[in-house]
Every structure is written in structure tokens, then in C-alpha cells.
């Protein structure tokens with residue numbers, strides 16, 4: 001059932017193009033995004049004036065990615081909260097707030113409690129979930145299922161990519177309902193998303209050198225991950241994968257924060273993974289990251305740079321260059337996360353660990 005793979009996780013990494021395609025399928029018709037279950041009127045969506053995304057772990061990272069898209073498309077303020085923190089604050093919610101609860105299992109205790117808290121405050125709740133009929137979708141006003149298929153490996157891979165796609169559909173549904181995007185613009189964004197399974201397949205076809213690189217770094221004490229904009233949550237996700245699978249100290253940082261502390265960690269030979277922004281996107285973002293790489297390389301770090309094919313400007317600063325297909329800025333996490341998953345799995349294997357069942361972790365965390 002591992003389809004010739006040594007571990008479920010490796011099979012699930014390979015299944016990502018299909019997971020994305022299945023998550024998108026059937027969700028666009030007549031210029032509109034269609035949800036799976038909508039116990040909300042379109043009018044309710046039009047009245048939304050604030051969005052919270054609540055989730056844990058990788059699902060939380062998918063929310064951080066979505067914030068950039070939803071704010072951009074919908075002109076709505078979006079806050080992304082760890083579910084375990086959300087209800088212990090006193091979040092300001094009312095019936096015009098949309099709470100998006102993202103959960104692969106649909107049973108995560110903190111996320112479920114966040115949903116219940118939101119509903120008590122009369123907020124509308126939309127679940128993004130990979131498990132049909134789980135508790136979180138059952139208690140929500142609307143549901144969008146990620147059709148990633150069962151995810152057995154404890155480390156989330158295909159569910160994470162599917163969550164990003166589904167969160168984007170939520171953003172497009174809101175933008176369409178609220179009129180901040182015309183139907184043809186919604187269609188264009190949707191069709192760009194539809195091209196992503198192919199782009200992810202291309203990444204999967206070119207990862208031999210990532211594996212080799214990972215094996216060479218298996219004895220490192222720590223690895224840092226840097227990114228900006230949507231590359232920042234990708235950096236957090238890369239670090240989480242490495243922690244949970246390889247039991248290695250790994251930290252993700254917003255590259256702009258380097259000078260505010262983390263640069264003090266840089267020392268000779270320290271591997272630092274840098275997630276370059278799309279070269280198709282804003283030039284300033286790209287040039288800021290380039291100067292960050294220069295700074296860390298000058299201090300002796302070993303730079304591992306994930307950049308888009310044809311981005312020649314990074315080559316002189318990359319001790320190791322990992323190329324991914326050129327896609328637009330918001331879609332970049334879907335391609336740049338994949339090498340990080342492979343990187344973490346390969347280091348873990350080289351260290352002799354079971355990547356499907358990392359120590360101390362459960363697939364679904366049903367206690368708070």
C-alpha cells in the first residue's frame with residue numbers, strides 16, 4: 001500500500017500533484033467558486049468584514065500563506081491565529097467575522113474548540129478539512145474539503161499543499177461574492193491554480209540533487225530557513241518538517257528580521273535555506289532577499305537557495321541552488337515547499353529515523 005515506497009510520507013509527497021488537482025476539481029462553475037457545503041447565504045459572505053484563520057502546525061502555516069492572497073484579493077483584514085492561542089485571548093468576533101478553521105484531520109482539539117468559541121460569538125465558520133464528516137466540518141457553517149486522500153505519515157505534506165489551494169479557493173469565493181474580483185478575474189486565478197499540479201510534478205522530477213544535498217548535511221547541528229512574504233511561512237514549514245522528522249534544531253525566520261537578532265546565529269558552515277521570492281513578482285522583494293543572502297554568505301553560512309528557474313541573479317550567492325518552476329508570487333509556496341519536504345525526509349532517513357512515525361508525535365492531536 002506504500003506503492004513501492006519505503007515510507008508513506010514519500011508516497012504522499014509524490015501524490016501532491018494529484019492531491020492538488022482533486023482539491024480544485026469541480027469548484028469552479030459559471031464564473032464562481034463552489035464550496036462543498038454552504039449553510040450560509042451569499043449575502044452572509046458579502047457582509048463579512050474580517051477573517052480569522054485558526055489552525056495548528058502545518059495547517060497554521062497554510063493559513064499564513066493564505067493571508068497574503070485573501071487580503072490582496074478581497075481587501076479584507078485577515079488574522080491568522082494558532083488555535084491554541086485564539087480563544088484564550090479575547091478575539092473580537094461578531095456575525096460579520098468569518099473564521100476559517102483549517103485541519104487535515106478535522107479532529108484537532110484546539111481547532112475544534114476555536115470553532116466552538118467562534119460560533120458562541122456568532123461568527124460564521126468555514127472549515128477546510130481533509131476528512132469527510134469529521135467533527136470540525138460538522139460544526140461549521142460551510143465546508144471546503146481538501147481531496148488530498150488519506151494522509152498516513154505524521155508529517156503533513158500533500159494535505160498542506162491541498163490546504164493552500166483550498167484556502168485560495170476560499171479567498172476567491174469571498175472575492176467573487178464581495179465583488180472585489182470580477183468573474184473573469186476569479187476564472188483567471190482559478191486557471192492559474194489549475195496549472196499547479198503540473199508545476200509540482202516538474203519539481204518532483206528534479207529532486208535527486210536535493211536528496212544528495214540533504215545526505216551531505218545530515219550531521220549538521222542546526223539549519224535555518226529564511227523567507228519573505230509568502231516565502232516566510234514556507235520557511236516556517238521547512239523548519240517544522242526538519243524538527244519533527246530529523247529531530248534537528250531548525251528555525252524559520254522572516255528574512256527582514258535577520259538584523260534584529262537571528263543574524264547573530266550565523267557562523268562558519270551553518271546551513272541556511274533561503275526561499276527566494278518569485279522573480280515574476282515585485283522586484284524589491286527579490287532584491288531585499290538577495291542582499292540578505294549576501295549578508296549571511298559573507299558571514300560564512302552555507303547558503304541553500306530555492307529560486308525560480310532562470311533566476312541567474314542568485315547563482316553567485318548560492319552554495320547550493322535548488323531550482324523550481326517560475327510561477328506567480330502567490331503560487332510560489334506550492335512549488336517551493338516540495339524540496340523542503342524532501343530535504344527533511346532525506347536527512348531523517350540518513351539519521352536512521354522512521355519518517356512516518358516521528359517520536360513523541362501523533363497524527364491527530366485530540367487533546368488540548
Ligand code: M6R
Nearest residue numbers: 057058059103104105108155156
Ligand atoms: O489535523 P490537523 O491539520 O488539524 O493537524 C494540525 C497539526 O497537528 C499538523 O499539521 C502537524 O503540525 C503536522 N505533524 C505537521 O507536519
